[in-house]
Amino acid sequence: MAATEATVEATFREVYGRALGTLIRLTGDISTAEDAVQDAFEIAVVRWKSDGIPANPAGWVITTARNRAIDHKRRSARGRELERIAEREELKDEPMPTIDDGALEDDRLRLIFTCCHPALRREHQVALTLRLLGGLSVEEIAQAFLVSETAMARRIGRAKFKISAANIPYRVPTDADLPSRLAPVLTVLYLIYHAGNEVPNEGVSLRTEAIRLTRSLVALMPDEAEAAGLLALILLNESRVDARTSEGPVILLQDQDRSRWDRELIAEGHAIVRACIRRDQPGIYQLQAAIQAVHCNAPNMEATDWDQIVVLYDHLYSLSPSPVYLLNRSIALIEAEGPAAAIAQIDGIAQQLDGFYPLHLARATAYQRHGDDVEALVSFRRALELAPSPHDREYLQSQIDQLSAA
Amino acid sequence: MTVGQYLLSTYADPEGSATPESPPSPEQMQAMMSNLIQLEADMEASGSFVFGGHLHGQDAATVVGSHEGDVVMTDGPFVESKEHLAGFYIINADDLDSALAWAARVSECVGRRIEVWPFAGTGRVADQFPSD
Numbered sequence: 001m002a003a004t005e006a007t008v009e010a011t012f013r014e015v016y017g018r019a020l021g022t023l024i025r026l027t028g029d030i031s032t033a034e035d036a037v038q039d040a041f042e043i044a045v046v047r048w049k050s051d052g053i054p055a056n057p058a059g060w061v062i063t064t065a066r067n068r069a070i071d072h073k074r075r076s077a078r079g080r081e082l083e084r085i086a087e088r089e090e091l092k093d094e095p096m097p098t099i100d101d102g103a104l105e106d107d108r109l110r111l112i113f114t115c116c117h118p119a120l121r122r123e124h125q126v127a128l129t130l131r132l133l134g135g136l137s138v139e140e141i142a143q144a145f146l147v148s149e150t151a152m153a154r155r156i157g158r159a160k161f162k163i164s165a166a167n168i169p170y171r172v173p174t175d176a177d178l179p180s181r182l183a184p185v186l187t188v189l190y191l192i193y194h195a196g197n198e199v200p201n202e203g204v205s206l207r208t209e210a211i212r213l214t215r216s217l218v219a220l221m222p223d224e225a226e227a228a229g230l231l232a233l234i235l236l237n238e239s240r241v242d243a244r245t246s247e248g249p250v251i252l253l254q255d256q257d258r259s260r261w262d263r264e265l266i267a268e269g270h271a272i273v274r275a276c277i278r279r280d281q282p283g284i285y286q287l288q289a290a291i292q293a294v295h296c297n298a299p300n301m302e303a304t305d306w307d308q309i310v311v312l313y314d315h316l317y318s319l320s321p322s323p324v325y326l327l328n329r330s331i332a333l334i335e336a337e338g339p340a341a342a343i344a345q346i347d348g349i350a351q352q353l354d355g356f357y358p359l360h361l362a363r364a365t366a367y368q369r370h371g372d373d374v375e376a377l378v379s380f381r382r383a384l385e386l387a388p389s390p391h392d393r394e395y396l397q398s399q400i401d402q403l404s405a406a
Numbered sequence: 407m408t409v410g411q412y413l414l415s416t417y418a419d420p421e422g423s424a425t426p427e428s429p430p431s432p433e434q435m436q437a438m439m440s441n442l443i444q445l446e447a448d449m450e451a452s453g454s455f456v457f458g459g460h461l462h463g464q465d466a467a468t469v470v471g472s473h474e475g476d477v478v479m480t481d482g483p484f485v486e487s488k489e490h491l492a493g494f495y496i497i498n499a500d501d502l503d504s505a506l507a508w509a510a511r512v513s514e515c516v517g518r519r520i521e522v523w524p525f526a527g528t529g530r531v532a533d534q535f536p537s538d
Contacts, residue, residue: 168503
């Protein structure tokens with residue numbers, strides 16, 4: 001059955017990261033593997049369009065890319081780059097690989113630890129993960145992070161150079177190293193999701209990719225409670241994306257139509273959070289997921305268990321003393337204990353977070369609830385000066401207009 | 407698996423913060439030395455040790471430049487900085503993770519941060535770039 005070009009592209013992207021992981025293992029070199037998978041894509045566009053999508057597209061891409069890598073090696077046996085492959089007997093002599101999903105997923109896991117190695121700087125980890133595991137184009141990644149395509153290509157190139165020059169290994173870390181190595185992987189996946197969340201409509205591919213990668217991380221490392229926590233956090237967030245988004249500015253929690261929340265995602269997120277609680281190895285992602293679970297459980301703002309949310313923020317702050325957690329706690333305090341308690345909390349962190357617009361937004365909201373419109377207006381104006389996104393500025397401006405008119 | 411070579415290096419700042427507040431006591435010196443001797447024995451036993459050394463300070467360094475036959479010498483180091491290369495190891499390691507593990511142990515022994523540099527090539531230039 002013939003396939004459309006869009007189906008071919010979608011299927012190819014779906015299997016890209018898995019195929020590339022295996023090719024990197026077989027060829028021992030990222031660039032060689034990328035070239036071979038790219039060659040396989042060009043063949044797939046022609047072949048799949050006329051013959052249809054093969055039953056096992058990942059297996060097809062790996063076999064085709066592997067044959068291309070061998071051909072390439074034969075044609076330019078003198079190339080320095082490819083001589084290194086020739087040394088690797090396994091590529092020459094290995095029989096056609098049998099493609100089993102377990103082995104593919106293992107390759108993918110190895111690759112994510114390479115991309116998120118702590119010797120690489122964070123922005124390089126993020127870009128490399130999206131490129132090599134997500135299969136996003138350099139252009140797409142550049143757009144998502146608001147840099148030029150040239151700059152993003154250079155960033156990815158430098159990261160690949162360091163992996164090869166410093167010989168960053170392609171393997172899952174030992175148990176002893178795992179805690180320090182898993183943390184950057186979770187951070188990178190969270191940052192990718194977060195970047196997609198900032199721009200709800202344009203960011204859908206980043207969010208989809210983050211969800212897919214986190215799902216496979218959880219499947220591969222079922223013993224890691226924090227990986228499960230991150231998945232729950234992302235799913236519960238994702239359940240509200242449609243309700244947050246419309247034509248205009250972002251719709252805040254209190255104004256959302258909760259019937260538009262995705263019940264299936266919430267059910268899945270809740271099940272993971274419950275499993276995490278039974279496991280009793282709390283961590284920052286699990287606690288943030290638990291907070292989201294409380295929100296998703298409530299039919300409206302008033303019926304939300306705000307006391308529980310305050311307790312969860314206390315726990316979170318005890319594990320990781322970030323003033324941002326105190327800020328979020330203060331927002332829950334408005335509902336749990338009233339605006340005066342919240343204002344006291346906000347004043348305590350105001351100096352530390354002065355350049356962070358959510359602080360001023362929270363302060364404005366607390367003063368508004370307290371009945372002090374003058375102080376509220378001061379803080380809304382300060383928030384407007386600092387807010388980076390046009391959606392947020394639009395919301396802040398509308399609040400200022402309302403208060404000024406009153 | 408090809409084994410690579412890495413430079414583990416550290417800097418000293420005789421006047422600044424890289425040096426501990428007060429000079430180490432004889433007991434502390436003794437402990438550091440015996441830790442280093444143990445570390446080097448472990449490096450040796452695993453086939454990782456290639457070479458190591460510690461350097462005199464800036465007062466002993468000279469810079470030589472040569473341009474169209476003119477040799478120019480300057481007293482002191484090349485980089486005008488309070489810090490200078492104080493000591494280094496050259497090690498064999500399977501990959502960056504093994505090199506980082508050695509660097510962490512060196513750092514623990516000497517109480518300084520260690521830079522880890524992969525070599526782009528080692529040995530004689532004639533061997534690295536055969537002219538045939």
